[in-house]
Amino acid sequence: MTVRLYYDDPYQARFSAHVVESLYLDGRPAAVLDRSAFYPTGGGQPHDTGWLNGIAVVDVVARDDDGALVHILEAPLADGQAVEGEVDWARRFDLMQQHTGQHILSAAFVRHLGANTVAFHLAEDYTSIDLDRAPLSAEELSVVEALANTVVLEDRPVVSRWVSDAEVPALSLRKPLAHEGPVRTVEVVGWDCSACGGTHVRATGEVGPIKIIRSERRGAETRVEFLCGERALADYRAKHDLVTNLAREFSVGYWELPETVHRLADELKATRREVQRLRNALLDAEADALMHEAVPMGEAQVVRCYLPGRSPDDIKHLAQRLASRPRTVVLLAAGGEGQKGSLVFVRSTDLGLHLGNLMRQVCQAVGGQGGGRPEWAQGGTPHGERMGEALAIAFQAVAEELRRGG
Numbered sequence: 159m160t161v162r163l164y165y166d167d168p169y170q171a172r173f174s175a176h177v178v179e180s181l182y183l184d185g186r187p188a189a190v191l192d193r194s195a196f197y198p199t200g201g202g203q204p205h206d207t208g209w210l211n212g213i214a215v216v217d218v219v220a221r222d223d224d225g226a227l228v229h230i231l232e233a234p235l236a237d238g239q240a241v242e243g244e245v246d247w248a249r250r251f252d253l254m255q256q257h258t259g260q261h262i263l264s265a266a267f268v269r270h271l272g273a274n275t276v277a278f279h280l281a282e283d284y285t286s287i288d289l290d291r292a293p294l295s296a297e298e299l300s301v302v303e304a305l306a307n308t309v310v311l312e313d314r315p316v317v318s319r320w321v322s323d324a325e326v327p328a329l330s331l332r333k334p335l336a337h338e339g340p341v342r343t344v345e346v347v348g349w350d351c352s353a354c355g356g357t358h359v360r361a362t363g364e365v366g367p368i369k370i371i372r373s374e375r376r377g378a379e380t381r382v383e384f385l386c387g388e389r390a391l392a393d394y395r396a397k398h399d400l401v402t403n404l405a406r407e408f409s410v411g412y413w414e415l416p417e418t419v420h421r422l423a424d425e426l427k428a429t430r431r432e433v434q435r436l437r438n439a440l441l442d443a444e445a446d447a448l449m450h451e452a453v454p455m456g457e458a459q460v461v462r463c464y465l466p467g468r469s470p471d472d473i474k475h476l477a478q479r480l481a482s483r484p485r486t487v488v489l490l491a492a493g494g495e496g497q498k499g500s501l502v503f504v505r506s507t508d509l510g511l512h513l514g515n516l517m518r519q520v521c522q523a524v525g526g527q528g529g530g531r532p533e534w535a536q537g538g539t540p541h542g543e544r545m546g547e548a549l550a551i552a553f554q555a556v557a558e559e560l561r562r563g564g
């Protein structure tokens with residue numbers, strides 16, 4: 159069993175020790191020491207990193223059967239070797255701030271809302287707690303956050319100690335114990351007492367600002383994500399820069415951003431409506447012009463037109479407008495050399511031609527596919543250069559049909 163130096167002094171980053179077991183874990187070199195300041199993954203807190211004789215410690219795990227701390231290394235160390243250890247202090251202190259902040263915030267949720275923390279997760283970029291209450295309003299979260307920050311400013315001592323079985327009933331632990339035996343308690347004096355094996359700062363002032371950044375309802379629970387210390391400051395910096403740059407881009411004060419964004423959204427909506435109106439007017443004018451080229455055929459008229467470079471959508475809208483005239487057949491094509499070709503055939507409802515069938519035949523003739531209803535059909539082909547030919551076939555067939563009285 160490794161003596162865990164962080165229990166007594168979480169601020170000790172450097173230490174001397176001996177390798178008592180040199181081993182490989184999942185193919186990676188590892189070492190067990192007689193004493194260590196490295197915290198292993200557990201209790202919701204990630205492991206420390208650092209160095210043993212300059213060799214990087216990439217992971218630390220507590221071995222279940224004997225409680226030994228196994229340091230996973232980038233290179234092996236020899237059995238019995240003396241080592242100088244160093245914990246990556248920046249990472250450790252950040253984790254201590256987040257972890258202590260969690261104790262303060264969880265207690266604030268209990269005191270203000272009677273909401274208990276049922277799960278805790280300390281990640282590399284945020285910390286989350288799951289509360290046994292839902293939903294929580296923005297107002298409630300904001301009051302709890304303010305309460306937690308008051309405890310930070312009060313700079314209350316954070317004290318850890320080992321407590322025997324007999325003493326446990328006299329403690330007012332925030333969470334009941336899951337097991338028996340001696341327990342390590344961490345007390346934010348006058349605010350919170352919890353059983354915890356993690357690393358914490360010595361006084362609440364060192365936690366720095368506590369900021370809730372997100373909350374999400376999960377059934378009967380709420381997950382709350384928050385940042386402490388430098389993480390909160392980095393988040394503020396990033397958001398401040400974002401807001402400042404946006405305001406500069408729009409040439410307004412940052413407080414005018416919501417109004418500016420709403421105004422732009424309204425303008426965009428109005429512009430889109432106007433573009434649609436102009437587009438429709440343009441298509442109406444184009445349809446009128448095409449109508450002059452209609453070929454009279456008995457009591458009906460046929461509009462045949464090849465519109466290279468236009469989108470399938472455009473010719474669909476045009477065809478619809480043209481076919482709203484009585485006794486009219488419309489045959490339109492778009493596409494060209496080296497492009498896909500598209501075809502739209504439409505007729506007024508007072509004629510009897512089956513344009514879906516015609517479309518199928520025409521598309522087959524030009525190596526494409528298509529079909530549709532009697533009064534509305536569309537098709538396409540990879541051979542855009544054959545659109546003239548396709549229209550000629552269709553026109554011929556429509557002419558014959560109309561002659562027969564279709």
Ligand SMILES: [Zn+2]
Nearest residue numbers: 257344354356
């Ligand atoms: Zn803790």
